[in-house]
Amino acid sequence: MRIGELSARTGASRRSLRYYEQQGLLVSTRSPSGQRCYNDDHVQRVALIQTFLAAGMSTMSIAQMVPCMAEPTTAKALHALAVMNHERARLTSTIDSLTAAREALDHLIEVNRSFLANAADAA
Known part of the structure; x- marks a missing residue:
C-alpha cells in the first residue's frame, strides 16, 4: 500500500508517517518510481507508535x-x-x-x- 492508504487506515497524517520513517520508527520499501510502499504490518506498527506517543514517550x-x-x-x-x-x-x-x-x-x-x-x- 502507498502512504495515502496507510494514512487513511491509521489516521496518521502523511507528514507524520514520513516523520516516523525519518526517526527510524517505520521502514518502508520503495517502488521503482520511488514511492513509499507499506504492508499490513505497518498498520499495527503505526498504531503502536501512536499509542506510545499518546502516552508521552x-x-x-x-x-x-x-x-x-x-x-x-x-x-x-x-x-x-x-x-x-x-x-x-x-x-x-x-x-x-x-x-x-x-x-x-x-x-x-x-x-x-x-x-x-x-x-x-x-x-
Whole structure:
C-alpha cells in the first residue's frame, strides 16, 4: 500500500508517517518510481507508535525499542529492555499521579455536592 492508504487506515497524517520513517520508527520499501510502499504490518506498527506517543514517550525512546520489535539481537534486546523498563516506570508514576488527582477531585466534588444539598435544605 502507498502512504495515502496507510494514512487513511491509521489516521496518521502523511507528514507524520514520513516523520516516523525519518526517526527510524517505520521502514518502508520503495517502488521503482520511488514511492513509499507499506504492508499490513505497518498498520499495527503505526498504531503502536501512536499509542506510545499518546502516552508521552519520545520518538527517541520508541526508536530505541524498535529493533526489539523487528529483528532483535541480544545487545539490541538488552538495550530495548532497559528503555522499556524505564518507560514502564515513568508510565506507572504518571498513572499513580493521575489516580491521586482524580481521587482528590472526587473528594472535592463530594464536598461541593454535600454543601449544595445542605444549602438547599436550609433554604
